[in-house]
Amino acid sequence: xxxxxxxxxxxxxxxxxxxxxxVKVVPAGEGSKDVDTWASVIEWLAVSGANRKDAxxxxxxxxxxxxxxxxxxxxxxGIDLVQVPTSLLAMVDASIGGKTGIDLGGKNxxxxxxxxxxxxxxxxxxxxxxxxxxxxxxxxxxxxxxxDQDFMTYIEGVSDYDIADRRMDVLGELVSRCVQMKxxxxxxxxxxxxxxxxxxxxxxGHTYGHAVEAVTGYNEYLHGEAVAIGMQFALxxxxxxxxxxxxxxxxxxxxxxxxxxxxxxxxxxxxxxxTILPEMAKDKKNTEAGNxxxxxxxxxxxxxxxxxQVDAADITQLLISLSRK
Amino acid sequence: xxxxxxxxxxxxxxxxxxxxxxVKVVPAGEGSKDVDTWASVIEWLAVSGANRKDAxxxxxxxxxxxxxxxxxxxxxxGIDLVQVPTSLLAMVDASIGGKTGIDLGGKNxxxxxxxxxxxxxxxxxxxxxxxxxxxxxxxxxxxxxxxDQDFMTYIEGVSDYDIADRRMDVLGELVSRCVQMKxxxxxxxxxxxxxxxxxxxxxxGHTYGHAVEAVTGYNEYLHGEAVAIGMQFALxxxxxxxxxxxxxxxxxxxxxxxxxxxxxxxxxxxxxxxTILPEMAKDKKNTEAGNxxxxxxxxxxxxxxxxxQVDAADITQLLISLSRK
Numbered sequence: 011x012x013x014x015x016x017x018x019x020x021x022x023x024x025x026x027x028x029x030x031x032x033v034k035v036v037p038a039g040e041g042s043k044d045v046d047t048w049a050s051v052i053e054w055l056a057v058s059g060a061n062r063k064d065a066x067x068x069x070x071x072x073x074x075x076x077x078x079x080x081x082x083x084x085x086x087x088g089i090d091l092v093q094v095p096t097s098l099l100a101m102v103d104a105s106i107g108g109k110t111g112i113d114l115g116g117k118n119x120x121x122x123x124x125x126x127x128x129x130x131x132x133x134x135x136x137x138x139x140x141x142x143x144x145x146x147x148x149x150x151x152x153x154x155x156x157x158d159q160d161f162m163t164y165i166e167g168v169s170d171y172d173i174a175d176r177r178m179d180v181l182g183e184l185v186s187r188c189v190q191m192k193x194x195x196x197x198x199x200x201x202x203x204x205x206x207x208x209x210x211x212x213x214x215g216h217t218y219g220h221a222v223e224a225v226t227g228y229n230e231y232l233h234g235e236a237v238a239i240g241m242q243f244a245l246x247x248x249x250x251x252x253x254x255x256x257x258x259x260x261x262x263x264x265x266x267x268x269x270x271x272x273x274x275x276x277x278x279x280x281x282x283x284x285t286i287l288p289e290m291a292k293d294k295k296n297t298e299a300g301n302x303x304x305x306x307x308x309x310x311x312x313x314x315x316x317x318x319q320v321d322a323a324d325i326t327q328l329l330i331s332l333s334r335k
Numbered sequence: 336x337x338x339x340x341x342x343x344x345x346x347x348x349x350x351x352x353x354x355x356x357x358v359k360v361v362p363a364g365e366g367s368k369d370v371d372t373w374a375s376v377i378e379w380l381a382v383s384g385a386n387r388k389d390a391x392x393x394x395x396x397x398x399x400x401x402x403x404x405x406x407x408x409x410x411x412x413g414i415d416l417v418q419v420p421t422s423l424l425a426m427v428d429a430s431i432g433g434k435t436g437i438d439l440g441g442k443n444x445x446x447x448x449x450x451x452x453x454x455x456x457x458x459x460x461x462x463x464x465x466x467x468x469x470x471x472x473x474x475x476x477x478x479x480x481x482x483d484q485d486f487m488t489y490i491e492g493v494s495d496y497d498i499a500d501r502r503m504d505v506l507g508e509l510v511s512r513c514v515q516m517k518x519x520x521x522x523x524x525x526x527x528x529x530x531x532x533x534x535x536x537x538x539x540g541h542t543y544g545h546a547v548e549a550v551t552g553y554n555e556y557l558h559g560e561a562v563a564i565g566m567q568f569a570l571x572x573x574x575x576x577x578x579x580x581x582x583x584x585x586x587x588x589x590x591x592x593x594x595x596x597x598x599x600x601x602x603x604x605x606x607x608x609x610t611i612l613p614e615m616a617k618d619k620k621n622t623e624a625g626n627x628x629x630x631x632x633x634x635x636x637x638x639x640x641x642x643x644q645v646d647a648a649d650i651t652q653l654l655i656s657l658s659r660k
Binding site: 049053056083084085088109111114115116119120121123 | 370374377380382408411434439441445447
């Protein structure tokens with residue numbers, strides 16, 4: 011991001027009182043969400059003399075948003091935060107909702123709920139995004155589509171070419187619809203306290219998806235790819251448990267993921283109950299950890315979902331039956 | 336604290352679901368408010384499998400309260416917190432108000448506003464508190480007394496012996512009055528947004544007091560001692576600036592600090608404008624940093640205060656005139 015936009019950021023106007031802004035660059039990748047990088051940004055702010063009137067502007071993808079958000083929420087017990095997401099994934103998901111964090115004690119295990127004063131999501135910057143990173147962003151977009159009938163109809167009507175070509179009017183529409191949906195869910199249930207709906211529904215595809223990321227050491231699947239796989243698993247689980255009321259969703263969701271060039275089949279290496287089940291039980295949103303149940307967001311049909319504590323035995327059964335295919 | 340109360344804590348009942356509580360002991364002293372100790376407590380919680388239903392109970396003085404509070408506010412983006420302050424200072428001040436923090440980027444420069452679900456302040460534990468630590472706690476108590484006419488009258492009526500002897504009925508009264516006052520101020524102005532009153536008044540004695548702690552490297556004066564000195568400085572500054580309307584407060588405050596065996600004179604080593612002024616300008620609550628003004632909470636009379644941006648020149652003048660005495 012710095013290579014593409016660093017010089018423009020450097021040219022930004024100074025503060026009216028003459029205090030110049032500074033730029034701190036952190037290395038790309040999840041490795042920057044560690045204690046040392048967080049501490050170094052805090053110390054840089056302190057040495058720069060940043061005070062409670064200053065704001066931290068996090069320009070980058072999910073890593074910078076999570077890290078920058080956690081810095082802003084903890085420096086001086088909280089300074090203003092502006093999120094400028096530069097990846098599709100960060101625009102439609104990470105930059106809204108106030109979740110900040112670093113990977114201390116586990117992935118995103120340390121952090122805060124801290125809302126930005128402002129989010130600037132400009133689809134123009136997506137033209138410089140890598141192809142795989144663009145496609146993974148569409149994984150979260152697909153999740154929103156299955157959550158909303160109207161959005162599903164819209165995206166099914168857009169041509170594959172326009173999406174692949176990153177047409178600005180299409181990107182603008184995708185981003186603004188996702189942002190509106192996410193902020194609606196977040197405003198209704200800011201701290202994920204509604205156990206049967208609300209913000210929790212945004213975790214569709216994430217229970218199995220997070221486990222996929224974890225068992226592959228976070229270096230095989232990008233988050234949005236893992237979510238796509240997780241959506242497929244949740245959908246099949248919903249079918250097995252007779253929660254799915256409209257079987258045509260299996261075909262529609264698979265077709266959507268295929269069109270978006272996302273993974274839509276589950277690799278056999280991800281079907282071992284001995285490795286994948288414990289990871290699902292570890293999820294910090296899984297408040298029943300310790301029990302032999304895992305919480306899943308399961309679709310009934312497009313736009314209608316159930317949140318269920320699923321028996322480990324039922325999950326194991328699906329894993330085994332998929333591995334035999 | 337662990338030597339005195341560790342075994343009782345170890346005997347606490349287990350959780351109904353059989354999950355045992357664990358105890359993590361951190362070394363006494365401000366040194367434990369560092370990044371490494373914070374990270375190690377987080378990692379201990381993660382390894383223990385603590386989840387969002389668990390609570391962190393911080394048993395100790397201000398260091399444990401600040402550190403434990405910051406851990407609770409950041410682990411899993413926030414778990415329940417119970418404060419069990421074991422020093423007088425922590426009981427009357429640090430445990431209420433939701434300020435948590437560690438010394439990263441400067442003293443208390445990193446932290447959060449995070450309120451405990453519950454504060455258990457039991458004056459009985461003050462019997463094992465060291466003498467100097469007990470007296471420094473009275474420094475904050477004296478601050479509350481000057482903030483409130485009724486409290487001032489009460490404490491002037493208590494015998495020196497009963498305070499020195501730590502009589503339980505007296506301690507109970509002192510603690511409960513301070514707690515009520517502090518929680519009233521905090522509820523009215525939780526994030527210190529009222530610039531001319533509200534929670535800011537609790538900083539009486541703290542502008543100069545913090546600078547005293549800083550220039551002496553945090554190892555000469557305890558916080559409550561520095562606050563006592565800071566109250567004397569603010570009072571004399573208020574007199575110089577003609578803000579003080581009742582000159583008898585000079586005698587009353589000095590007498591109170593003397594009776595409580597607190598420092599009430601300002602050592603000449605603390606009067607060098609070149610060292611003490613920059614420290615005052617650094618205070619993170621001083622939003623006018625960069626200007627040649629420092630914010631002070633200045634008494635008019637008992638229970639009546641002004642919050643003023645004081646010119647550095649006026650502060651320098653007082654420092655010089657005191658150093659000539």
